[in-house]
Amino acid sequence: MRKLIPLLLLVVHHFASAQTKDERVKIDSILSVYTGRSVDGKGLLQEAITLSQQSDDYLLGQLYFKLAEEHLATGAYDSAGKYYPLSLTPLEIAGDSTLLGEAYIGMGYVLYLKGDYTQSLNYNLKAEKIFRAAKANKLLGRALKRMAGVFIAMKDYGTSEKYLSEALTIAEEEFDTINIVRTLNTLSVIYDETGDFKKVDPILKRAIALAEAIHCIRCMAISYSQWGISLHFRGQYKEAIGKYRKEYELNKLEGLTFDQYFVYQNIAEAYFELQNLTLALAYSDSAMFLAKTENAPQFIHDSYKIQYKIYKAQNNLGKALAALEMKSQYVDTLFSQEKARMQEDMKVAYETEKKEQLITLLEKENTIKVLEAEQSKQLRLYLIVVVVLLVLAAGVLFSRYRLKQRTAKLLDAKNIDLQNLNQVKDRLFAIISHDLKSPLSSFHTVTSTLNQYYGQISQADIKKYLEKLEVASKSLEDQMKNLLEWSLHQISERKLSPEVFDLKEMAETLKSFFQLSLEVKRQNMYLEIEGSIPLETDREYVQTILRNLISNAIKFTPPEGTIWLRAKTAGAEIVIEIEDTGIGIASEDFSKLFTLEADKKSIGNSPEKGTGLGLVLVKEMIEKMGGTISLASELNKGTTFTLKMTGKQQKQAA
Incomplete structure (x- = not known):
């Protein structure tokens, strides 16, 4: 099979037309304009992919890799997970091991975000092997740090610390200050999780000093944020608020307006733990404002979550229930947006697949016409090339099929979660509508009687009515407490x-x-x-x-x-x-x-x-x-x- 690959490349090159050369010029022009994370980066790369369908596989692999990186940078993880696999086969054929290793890292990160830690480790291990062989130390450090993150998620802190130690050594040898800071921040997470807090503060002080030395304001903000989270985790809420405010000032200096959402949200959580509910609510309102300004349903949902806790602690039951209902509504919104985005990604994948199939068919027809004019020896050679093309096409189609299967399973899981949430809501409102009716009715009856016949009722009867009111209020209070506790328990917040x-x-x-x-x-x-x-x-x-x-x-x-x-x-x-x-x-x-x-x-x-x-x-x-x-x-x-x-x-x- 490997011996046939050079012959395949020769055939493709032999039949490349003048139009294909023009397309290559256009592709190079697009790549010279594209700089990564541009305003229309995805559109430019899609145009280049369309033009390169009849170009060499290596260029197509480059474009799919860049498009996957573009989706990953903008948080479109499912789309990134679709394009990384498309880049792997062309890059393997071209033998560009360094870029192939970067694609493995990207695919491993997508799988990590989806919780598939075993496959994530497999891809990162492939990248590690490539970078060690190529002595690409900076990229090796990146792969080691990613593997450490997977082991942290798997609660294997010993293995994670081993990988981070090697990554830190490489970053220091390469004088890669930014990666030193990032590795130190990740090390602090391990020590927080293992309760070894005495190591956290020195590590983060060093990270901040290094970031300050290279004037990386964003790096300093992340370190202060991690420090605040660590103090928060230890129960030192006042000190945590101080670090969060440092992060706020750095974000403001860098113009990172929306990053302040996380600052406000963290400070609100800290003030809630300090029982300063007024300040907690004020910071939560600020976080809610930013989340709604950016129309970010996930963050709006999280803001209603803390507001529910605050109102419940204030015994403001009406607003607590309202916040709980709004949080539930944004769960529905998040599901709807995720479903719409996935449908759009599937539509793009389907259209791309149709174009690839049409191009493959045209290539086969042209190849057959040329082969008819060739000698019998050339005919046998070109038939082998066609078979190879069919195998590659089958591999791409199989990859598409597997992707659609995973997408369908994800949609089914989301539907089940939504049905369970709706069942909890139905049970909650059934109790509110039926079982709270009796004490409220008692309130109405007694107060109405007292109001209408106040002058005609003796002191003894008034005392009896007040006792009934007390019983009804106590019943209502007990039922409301149980109702709030049960609803919180059902949605697994507590x-x-x-x-x-x-x-x-x-x-x-x-x-x-x-x-x-x-x-x-x-x-x-x-x-x-x-x-x-x-x-x-x-x-x-x-x-x-x-x-x-x-x-x-x-x-x-x-x-x-x-x-x-x-x-x-x-x-x-x-x-x-x-x-x-x-x-x-x-x-x-x-x-x-x-x-x-x-x-x-x-x-x-x-x-x-x-x-x-x-x-x-x-x-x-x-x-x-x-x-x-x-x-x-x-x-x-x-x-x-x-x-x-x-x-x-x-x-x-x-």
């Missing part, structure tokens, strides 16, 4: 955030919180806990779980009843029990308690009913923490809920 706390102290705090409700119903609540029980897990999750279970026990236990909260250690497990002397639950109703689909109003005979969302939330939370919940109950005698969980849990990745 990650486990372990901290160390004492279970006994939390139990005593909860007992004080419910003391008024216990006194109103003349109930007793006893704590039976074996001294101090330290836990290292998500405090807010545990508090929400216990609050819901105690609230249910109070609600479904008659006046003068008794409630017990017990806790003990059993090996590595913590066992918590909430027992009451309430109305109990029939065994056939056990399975209905932990699903939203079942009608909770059909369970039991208590006049106090709820949405059932509390127990659903409890089950989802305890399972997310790796624990279990079970119950034992007997009608008219009481119910016992039992929780089991580990005393220490790892923090989930965001």
